[in-house]
Amino acid sequence: MHFLEDTMRLLRPRKWLLSACFATVSLSVLSSNLYADGIGNLPNLGDAGSSELSVQDEKKLGDLIMRDYRTFGQINDDSEITGFLNRFGAKIVTAAGASPSDFEFFLVTDKTINAFALPGGHIGVNSGLIASAHTESELASVLAHEVGHVTQRHIARMYSQQKQTSLVSAAAIIAGILLASSNPDAAQGVIAAGAGYSVNQQLSFSRDSEREADRVGFATLEAAGFNPQGMVDFFGRLQKSARLYENNAPAYLQTHPLTAERIADIRNRAGLVPEKKDYNDDPLEFELVRVKAIVVADKSPQDLNDQLRIFQEPMIQENIKNPVVLAYGRSLVLSKLGKTQQALTEVTKAIDLYDQGRSVVKVQVMPAMLQAERLRLRLKLYDTGRPDLVPNRADSTLNPQEKKLLADLEDFRETYKGNMSVKLLYARGLQSLGLHEKAEQFLRDLTAAYRSNGDLFELAAKSAQALGKQADQHYFLAQSYAARGAYLPAIEQTQIAKRFATNDYYLLAEIDAKQREYKQKADEQREMMKSMKQ
Template sequence: MRTGLSRYLLAGILSISPVSLIQADDLPLIANSSSTISLDQEYQLGRTWARMLRGSAPEYGDPLLVNYIDGLLWKIAANSQLQDHRLDLIVLDTPVLNAFAVPGGVVGINAGLFLGAQDEQEFASVIAHELAHLSQRHYAQQLEESRRNTPLLLAGILASILIASADSQAGMAGITSSMAAGQQSSINFTRRNEQEADRIGMLNMVNSGFDPYAMPRMFSRLQRASRFLGQKPPEFLLTHPVTESRIADAENRAGQLTKPAFKQQSYEYQLLKKRVEVHYASDLNQLIKGYQVSASDDQLSAYGLALALIKKGDYDQAEKALAKLPDNLQRHLYIRLTYAELALAAGKHQQALQQMEQLIQLYPDSYPVSQRYAKALSANRQYKKAARILSELSQRFPSNSYIWYELAEAYGLAGNTLGVHEARSEYFLLTGSTDKALRQIDFALREKNLSSSDIARLEERKREAERVREQIKNSL
């Protein structure tokens, strides 16, 4: 029987049976025996959907931000009830505040979540909520519920998710119309799962060292802000409906948990928040003026000012803004990387390389440091070395499409044609463009002086690409 991917994606946008607050080891394994789909099938379906999403919506390429979210995701996942820890993070380049979880361990975070979450605690609460949906396999419950009731138009919902990545208004209109085809019992079922994800998510937050009150605080603040501004609620509230009773229940549950001891907030989150603010600034000059007013009293605004000036191309003033940061921030990795970014943007390539050579010695395993080091190497025409660094990263982070894209560029500059075709084929496979991936593999097979191991490797990748193409075809 053909299993369509679109049937199983409702949990990623509508999530959803209340349980009493209990210890992690005693949490129920939902849909473990009655589910019509295995964990391995979930994994394959999720990876197929991830390819389609990457090919339909732009990803956020800042390695600092991606690396930070990935670390936070794994910190909470380590204290979750996930049976399958094969997670795949996708960070979308959109200011729309949203997050979602897809069967098979795919977690999507919009960069705009940084604009809505006030601090790391609130940001972590969203991740904990989504991981709870995955661990409880809510999508399997929704599947079984839909089979007992009038089926929802899940194929339309799948298309709406993809559209919403680029056009949230159009996507939500599609989701709304698709939901209208379902019965009220299905909608009530999703609300119960939302409440369960809140409760389990808060428990996992505590076990990860976060304040459980951050979750109801996040929901309540977003709800109040949307009402005060007279705008439609943030996308997250539309796909994760919040009511006063739900917030009250979350606050009550948080009060039953032991709040972790106070710990000083690190600078990472707030520095990244400034990077996102600058990235999505609609009026850069106005943002610069605002930062200039507050920079003397707020060192984070001073950092935002430096970033905004770099984006504007005013490199001298940007360097002066960075130089005014206090010593404790001057030593911070993010600031040191920003100095290198400034040097690269200003065309001071040798200076940037020197800065990155120092950092790679201190942080040899850091993804953002290695990525920026490769950029500095390429800027200084050391293409083969840059390709070697990126090749190592591609082995560590095989589902990071940005790394494969940059690796193909580095191979091209280094004159490695075979490497170009192979890196491009991996990039196209990750973004669901299987025909383009197969074309690149065919180009690679035509290269001269291929070894027997080269041919065997390429033939295996061709078979894999054909399998992926068939999976995507059967999922639509």
């Protein structure tokens, strides 16, 4: 069992969260007794004479953390919110002068207002942060700040600054990078453990990093076409919350401490920017994403029913007033409560309201999320009482209701060609109808183009199973694991696939090549973990 799994086993009873909010290493580190118990397992990325982390090592470290983040269920795989975050984030990353392919934005189901950057360009966004942002520019301001941490390589710089500390202190630093608790007071554990670590020195570096991320993030925000006032508004509102709730400040402030100096500097920068009217905001899609972020975090029936009542009226304080968005929110809540027919009625109402308000002069494409929710609910009603894996069937066997569903799925896919969440819903719709041959071919073409999307391979494995293609099923599963950085189970699935591919020499050769690739990747992960423990 590798380091992060060992650590998570120790931490699970205390509900610690795997994270890497490196903007301040003084953020939630380790409680004193846990620190004492686990100090032997803490990684050491080098001695006092080593150089800063290389870009390659930073990437490998980030990939390892993401693998464990997925393993322990910290990532919400909602394809619509995740797709929005990555399309949205790509605008910011491009404006920062970096490549979007080097970044990944992911959703964490947590009502606290927070975002964090992991090594290697992985940026986590709490659902609570999306819910609390009143405009796209406000959300963009936080993401631009986090992108600034990555582009300025603050992890590597921090490690370089701490080269002269003792090994125990270095272990504490890396623990702070890798592990963050939902309890902000846990940072005191490092002091209680007697690590001999200079908290003042660490906070000083943190403030420097925050100021630099502000400066870089502000310039990026402006270059990406968003309203710089969004940073002023959002950070100002967070600062006000901190004053009102001194003992329960937003998590973002606990990991990204705001000072009067920082707020003043942001205001001054915004005051120097000429005001424009054509900022890069798309209010409706953002508001739909925002409402969905609110709903995904609600778990209990009581929470959901409370939220349903809230969505009955405009939410003035939260700046959610659009009746289309409120109806969509009610649909999401009703769906989670299992009231599918009522949910379908509400999302149909949202679509009708949108159509009524659509400009007759400028043709607008309806946000995909509205159409997707209606299709999802229709499929859910159709699927009631059906087995999870519908046997394969031909198009000619479809009844009129099923043919209508298929036609609507085809139209949906054609209307929103570039949207990955649409592609995933289309494939799932085909599978629900039992059209596995069509689904498999569609997914096979997609997986050739999007090899890093584990969901596509997982769906392809499901259709291969329905078609009785056992070698393909396990080969697709192997690629699904590999896309998520889990190379050992990927190797295991290639072994199984090879047992079923004995007469298909072409497929067998392809599986062999992938297996060698996965073994090499697994060896690289193992060597990195080994070097971290030395």
